[in-house]
Amino acid sequence: MSQATxxxxxxxxxxxxxxxxxxxxxxxxxxxxxxxxGNIRAALETPFDMATRWLEAMGAASAMQVLTRxxxxxxxxxxxxxxxxxxxxxxxxxxxxxxxxxxxMRVLVxxxxxxxxxxxxxxxxxxxxxxxxRALGSMVCMFVEFARAWAALPAYAACHAPADLFDLYKTPxxxxxxxxxxxxxxxxxxxxxxxxxxxxxxxxxxxxMQQLGNHIPVTGMFPFEALRESVRRxxxxxxxxxxxxxxxxxxLAIQKHCQGDAxxxxxxxxxxxxxxxxxxxxxxxxxxxxxxxxxxxxxxxxESSYAHIYFFRHLLIDYPDHKAVEILRNTxxxxxxxxxxxxxxxxxxxxxxxxxxxxxxxxxxxxxxxxGRERSMLEYGRIFDQVGLELIATYxxxxxQMVVLETRLKRSE
Numbered sequence: 114m115s116q117a118t119x120x121x122x123x124x125x126x127x128x129x130x131x132x133x134x135x136x137x138x139x140x141x142x143x144x145x146x147x148x149x150x151g152n153i154r155a156a157l158e159t160p161f162d163m164a165t166r167w168l169e170a171m172g173a174a175s176a177m178q179v180l181t182r183x184x185x186x187x188x189x190x191x192x193x194x195x196x197x198x199x200x201x202x203x204x205x206x207x208x209x210x211x212x213x214x215x216x217x218m219r220v221l222v223x224x225x226x227x228x229x230x231x232x233x234x235x236x237x238x239x240x241x242x243x244x245x246x247r248a249l250g251s252m253v254c255m256f257v258e259f260a261r262a263w264a265a266l267p268a269y270a271a272c273h274a275p276a277d278l279f280d281l282y283k284t285p286x287x288x289x290x291x292x293x294x295x296x297x298x299x300x301x302x303x304x305x306x307x308x309x310x311x312x313x314x315x316x317x318x319x320x321x322m323q324q325l326g327n328h329i330p331v332t333g334m335f336p337f338e339a340l341r342e343s344v345r346r347x348x349x350x351x352x353x354x355x356x357x358x359x360x361x362x363x364x365l366a367i368q369k370h371c372q373g374d375a376x377x378x379x380x381x382x383x384x385x386x387x388x389x390x391x392x393x394x395x396x397x398x399x400x401x402x403x404x405x406x407x408x409x410x411x412x413x414x415x416e417s418s419y420a421h422i423y424f425f426r427h428l429l430i431d432y433p434d435h436k437a438v439e440i441l442r443n444t445x446x447x448x449x450x451x452x453x454x455x456x457x458x459x460x461x462x463x464x465x466x467x468x469x470x471x472x473x474x475x476x477x478x479x480x481x482x483x484x485g486r487e488r489s490m491l492e493y494g495r496i497f498d499q500v501g502l503e504l505i506a507t508y509x510x511x512x513x514q515m516v517v518l519e520t521r522l523k524r525s526e
Contacts, residue, residue, distance in 0.1 A: 122156050129153065142512040152468055169224075171260065176220040178257040181250045181317075183207040185214060189227060192236035200233040251321035258286075262482035265289035278484070279433040285482040297431070297483035302387065319391055323360045331366040331426070334508035335455055335517040338371065340421055343451075344378040351420040352378025354413050356405070356444060357428040359384060361397050363457070367424075368399060375399070378421065381413060407440045414447030423448065426457040430476070431485040434496060441500040448522055454502060456518040461489045470514045493518065 129149045136146060158166065180186040185207045190196040200218070204211040215233055222229050227241040244250045262285050269285045277283040281296045292300050301315045337353075344352045352375050355364050361382045368375050382389070382397060383405035392402065405412065407428070413420050423444050429437040441454075448454060459473040477487040488496075490507075497504055502520040509516050 118156065122153060125149065125153050125156065144512040148468070148470070155467070172220050173224050173226075174253050174257050174260070176217040177226070177244060177250060177253045179213065179217050180221070181246050181254050183209055183213070184246075185209075185217075186241075186244070186250060187246055189241070190236045191242070192228070192230065192238070195230075197230040197234040197236040200235070203235070246317060247320055249324055251317040252324040253321075254317050255321035255325075256479075258290075259479045259482060262286040262289040263478070266482070278481075279435075281432075281436070281484050284484045289482070315387075316391070319360060319388070323362055326359065326362045326427070329427075330510045330513065330515050331363045331457065332370040334457075334510055334515070335519060336508075337367055337422075341371075341376045344376040344421055347417075347421075348377050348379075349417060350378070351381050351413055351418075352376065353422045353424050354381045354383060354411075354420040355424045355426065356383050356411075357407050358382045358424070358426065359388060360392060361400055361402075363424065363426045364397075364400050381420070383413075407443065409443060411444040411447035416449075419447055419449035419452050421452065423452065423454045424457065425455065429456065429496075430458055430480055430487055431483065433484055433486065434492075436484075437496055438499050441496065441502070445500050445502060445522070450522060452521065454520045456493070456520070458516065458518070459487060459514045460493065460516060461487045462514075463489060463491075473514045497523075 129146070132146060132149060177186070185203050188198065188203060188206055190198055200211050200214040204214045207214070211233075218227065218229070218235050221227050221241070222235070225240055226238075226244060227235055228238045230236050242248075244253065246254075265288055266285050269288045273283065273288075278285070282294050284293075284297055286297050287293045287295050287300055290300055301318050340352070344350075352371075353364060353367055355361070358364060364380045364382055368380060380400045381403050382400050383403045385406065386404045389402045389404060403412070411423070413423075425444075429440065432440065444454065459476065461473055461477060462469065465474070473487055480486050494504065497520060501523045503523040504518055504520050506519040507516055508519065
């Protein structure tokens with residue numbers, strides 16, 4: 114490395130130090146700091162360093178997925194009383210060779226996840242408890258499944274026509290798991306699975322999506338509070354209809370943001386029955402669940418019943434353009450003249466630059482395997498034109514590439 118490059122890194126390091134001095138780790142987002150750290154690392158690492166970093170990340174995620182799926186991770190003691198479990202006992206409980214336990218646990222321990230209390234004996238630490246199967250561990254399992262589909266892409270391309278990539282029933286993901294003819298979501302509901310295993314996989318997927326959603330902002334962009342008086346004047350109209358809203362994490366965030374009562378308006382969570390069946394009333398306080406298939410006409414409609422807001426959060430990204438148009442049309446046809454259709458997503462920048470936020474590109478690469486895609490603003494504009502919507506405002510998150518696109522029915526000139 115040249116001295117000039119060293120000088121540049123020193124400047125970045127001093128800037129990071131200055132930012133740390135004014136940062137409150139307890140309340141402020143760490144995203145800007147981590148971006149600075151990443152820029153410093155990118156300036157220092159060689160191509161070999163980069164390649165080994167990729168291997169380290171893949172190895173850690175795969176070790177977590179293995180230990181989660183064989184139910185070993187949840188059998189680790191919390192170590193509150195100093196207890197631990199030997200690799201031999203853990204292997205016997207999970208019906209695997211002991212080397213599966215020791216090799217996977219070493220990869221996690223070296224990353225600060227769990228602890229080796231004695232030789233080949235393990236217990237949780239505070240970090241590993243955050244990666245339990247019902248927490249971040251489920252999200253990691255979901256990511257490893259996508260990595261499996263990425264690895265299958267060359268073989269998929271060799272035996273499929275390019276157009277197959279946009280067929281919901283011929284996705285690389287389904288090909289990778291041997292279930293072509295099923296959509297991505299149906300791969301988690303396959304009747305050929307052992308019933309308990311299928312339920313476990315679906316449960317992990319649901320929780321993983323919820324965990325992921327919990328770490329992606331919903332509020333702090335669109336000014337929901339600006340609709341307060343309108344909602345109070347027309348309480349019979351739903352305030353927000355969350356279309357394909359999963360486990361309701363977006364509505365819960367909106368509810369909290371809007372003084373806890375959504376200004377007296379109704380919050381409606383729409384998703385497939387199999388998703389809603391996994392929720393209890395306690396999971397959705399103040400929220401009305403409504404079974405709905407996005408490929409059918411939107412039921413929340415009518416002169417005095419259409420919603421103030423129809424909310425699409427990470428929904429259109431799961432589908433190719435022609436399906437996104439179909440989904441949108443089903444809800445656009447239900448909108449009233451003052452309804453808003455909000456799209457909460459991460460638009461792809463027009464040009465990729467070193468130091469950009471990785472997440473939008475990684476998500477887009479994952480979506481490639483399931484027939485979906487992230488879109489640029491130009492691509493969103495084309496879709497809006499096809500369904501009779503117009504974009505009236507874009508609200509950006511200050512710490513990420515997440516935005517809310519505010520649209521309404523296109524008005525004549």
